[in-house]
Amino acid sequence: MADNSYDAIVVGSGISGGWAAKELTEKGLKVLLLERGQNVEHVKDYKTATQAPWEIPHRGRRTVEMTENHPNLRRDYVLNEQNLDWWAHESDSPYVEKKPFTWFRGYQVGGRSLLWGRQSYRLADVDFEANLKEGIAIDWPIRYKDIAPWYSYVEKFAGISGxxxxxxxxxxxxxxxxxxxxxxxxxxxxxxxxxxxxxxxxxxxRPANITQPLEGRVQCQYRNKCWLGCPFGGYFSTQSSTLPAAMKTGNLTLRPWSIVTKLMYDKDSKKATGVEVLDAETNETYEFNAKIVFLCASAFNSTAILMRSATDIWPDGLGSSSGELGHNVMDHHFRLGAxxxxxxxxxxxxxxxxxxxxxxxxxxxxxxxxxxxxxxxxxxxxxxxxxxxxxxxxxxxxxxxxxxxxxxxxxxxxxxxxxxILPYHENTIKLSKDVKDKWGLSVLEMNAEIKExxxxxxxxxxxxxxxxxxxxxxxxxxxxxxxxxFGQGIHEMGTARMGRDPKTSVLNGNNQVWDAKNVFVTDGAFMTSAAAQNPSLTYMAMTARAADFAVNELKKGNL
Structure with missing residues (x-):
């Protein structure tokens, strides 16, 4: 196998990408896992996780300089000196707010699996049925019974206490x-x-914090420093859980500092042939080939990659034939109570x-x-x-x-x-025509709001x-x-929704892009509605389910 050819490419190494890498490698595929940011090694790179407050220059709090340099991060708790490098820097990776939008991103190996709140809840029957019963947007192409076995599968491996x-x-x-x-x-x-x-x-x-030892991980120590990385592996992250499992197979190649600019698409076979990668450190461009591609770059970034792909065939990008790519932005609205x-x-x-x-x-x-x-x-x-x-x-x-x-x-x-938040068609993201990031790529324009x-x-x-x-x-x-x-929930969802009809959705019920059946999107982009529960457990389950389907289809020669 040539250095640039793999059975599968996974874009993004966060919660969804880590699961895709684990499942595909364990099923025997040679997998390239691409991450746009730095590598973070388990334990070794959790530099502040065991420090006492007095060992940190400003006791872990934000400084005036940090506040001035991070106008988006300063909007909430995420801005502090203990893990600043685990949040995307606005100067390198800006975005445009047509309407106020707070977007907190984790650009490193592990993504926001190192930073998440770990609340892990299943969606219920009522959540999958609501759109159809209420005449909102489109119907989910699956029901609870379709995903229930996969919820069980990922709960056992990730370790959910409850x-x-x-x-x-x-x-x-x-x-x-x-x-x-x-x-x-x-x-x-x-x-x-x-x-x-x-x-x-x-x-x-119900957090992804273990209360009993699991797969070499030590149970939660009740330190409540999860956002700094856990040297004990007490909570689920790519580093503590899925990445070691994938590495153990000998089938994984991890490549950090790799920004996927677009999917390469063959119009004759109607399939992706691989991805184009911009090296974030050298600015050199590479191409990697694969039989299947899993987009797990986080909801909006996966959609941005689709928008930049196959534009000679679809001006708005691969997956845009329905007119729904980039639409139906969702989050969870909060910050009130008693x-x-x-x-x-x-x-x-x-x-x-x-x-x-x-x-x-x-x-x-x-x-x-x-x-x-x-x-x-x-x-x-x-x-x-x-x-x-x-x-x-x-x-x-x-x-x-x-x-x-x-x-x-x-x-x-x-x-x-x-x-x-309901899935409103008019809540959108799109590529800016005017603003570029550090690497010359068009950034996203956010145009979303809550309604009556x-x-x-x-x-x-x-x-x-x-x-x-x-x-x-x-x-x-x-x-x-x-x-x-909008966005403060850090639960961005939608923009490449699942559905039953290629005329009204970007993906089918197996997370396949209708316009390229060997491309799968299994992060928050696929969500057809948001429910009220934290969504990450659903991403895990849907990723494992899609990986199982993809490998079976590959073996049958259908991909």
């Missing part, structure tokens, strides 16, 4: 033992369940820094209830005690202050809502939060709405 809660809206999975609710959360959960006639549930979050004080628990505390909180599954617009908006939302949050850094206004100096701060502060609990449906939903998202905390007996309950900018 409780079997028996809720139809949030199907149970193959879990490791759950992390515990703390004393306040347990009491609040019981009171909410009783107050709302068993129709609202507070459960422990908090309050829990009295009477001053003699109680909890163990360590638990890397997950509580989850409240969707309860609106179910079982015949109809609000003045479609779909629904869930909540994430936690109860905790404030620490030494709290401000005690009435004891603001001297020994009295020191003595007070040596004890934990009062218990409080907060919950933040995450709501579904989501704005009406946000009223309930905030009021329902307060209603539950008050029903649970919390005091001084306050609501909050910090405002939402």
């Amino acid at each position: 409780n079997k809660d028996g809720l139809a809206i949030l199907p149970d999975g193959d879990f490791q033992p759950p992390m515990p609710l703390n004393c306040v959360e347990k009491d609040v959960a019981e009171r909410v369940k009783k107050a709302f006639d068993n129709k609202r549930h507070i459960i422990i979050g 908090n309050g004080i829990a009295e009477g628990y001053e003699d109680k505390y909890y163990f360590g820094r638990r890397p997950t909180g509580i989850y409240i599954p969707r309860f609106r617009n179910l079982d015949g209830e109809k609000r003045d908006y479609l779909r629904g939302f869930g909540y994430q949050g936690a109860a905790s005690r404030s620490g030494w850094s709290r401000n005690v206004a009435e004891m603001n100096f001297g020994a009295q202050l020191k003595e007070t701060l040596s004890e934990p502060g009062p218990w409080s609990m907060g919950i933040t809502a995450f709501g579904e 449906n989501e704005k009406k939903m946000r009223v309930d998202m905030m009021n329902d939060a307060a209603e539950m905390l008050e029903a649970a007996g919390l005091k001084n309950v306050n609501t909050f709405d910090a405002g939402y900018t």
Whole structure:
């Protein structure tokens, strides 16, 4: 096999790309895994993961210089000195905001699998059926039963901890033992369940943090430093999990600093022949050939690659024949909810820094209830005690202050809502005609916004939060709405949706591009609707499913 020829090429090494590489190599294919950014080696390159705060120049916080140099990253928590190099730099990789859009990207081996919040939930039957029943966009080409075995498959390997809660809206999975609710959360959960006639549930979050050893990984150490890389492998990432499995086969070639500029397409066979790569360090161009290509570069970047491909046949790019490529941008809108004080628990505390909180599954617009908006939302949050850094206004100096701060502060609990955004055709991305990145490639223009449906939903998202905390007996309950900018959920989805008809979708039910059947897109671009749950587990399951299909089709000679 020539150096530039492989059985399969995987573009992107994040959550989806890592799974594609693992599945394809384990099935015997020689695979080239391309990553546009730097290599990050497990443990070795987690440079700040074991540092104490006083060992970091600015205690891990952002500096004035960082704030000035990163106008997009500074919009949220992601800007800090401990892992700055794991977020894409705007000066190298800008984008255009036709409407306000916050886009946080991870350009390195592992992508955002090193940075994600790890909340891992299955979509339910109602999520796959909603578009068809409500006449929104197009119907998903699959149902829950089609993906359920693949959810189980990836849960077992990734290591998802959680409780079997028996809720139809949030199907149970193959879990490791759950992390515990703390004393306040347990009491609040019981009171909410009783107050709302068993129709609202507070459960422990289901994170990709293992609670038992798994495949050479050590269980979570309750350090809550996941965003710095975990030397123990306590949470699922490409580095801790899928990449070692792929490397073990001897079938993987990893090439960092490799920006895929386009797919090479043969109009006679109607298939891709490989990819064109721009070396991010030398600016040299290379071509790599393969029988199949998996695009896993993150939703918008995979779509951008399609837009730059086969433009001599389709001016808007490979996969654009339906008119849907770049459309139907989705995210989860959030940053609102409620908090309050829990009295009477001053003699109680909890163990360590638990890397997950509580989850409240969707309860609106179910079982015949109809609000003045479609779909629904869930909540994430936690109860905790404030620490030494709290401000005690009435004891603001001297020994009295020191003595007070040596004890934990009062218990409080907060919950933040995450709501579904409908797939609107007019929410789009497209290639800019004017702005280029560091390497001379056209950047993306973002043109997306929430609409009346989501704005009406946000009223309930905030009021329902307060209603539950008050029903649970919390005091001084306050609501909050910090405002939402599209993209802040870091759950960008859509732009190359799945469907049943090539006239209305970019991909079929096996994640194949209708216009090139040996090209598969298995990151967030394929999502036909967003649901209210965190989407990464669905990307994993769909990637494993598509890889299995692709190899079987390859063996049959259909690709």
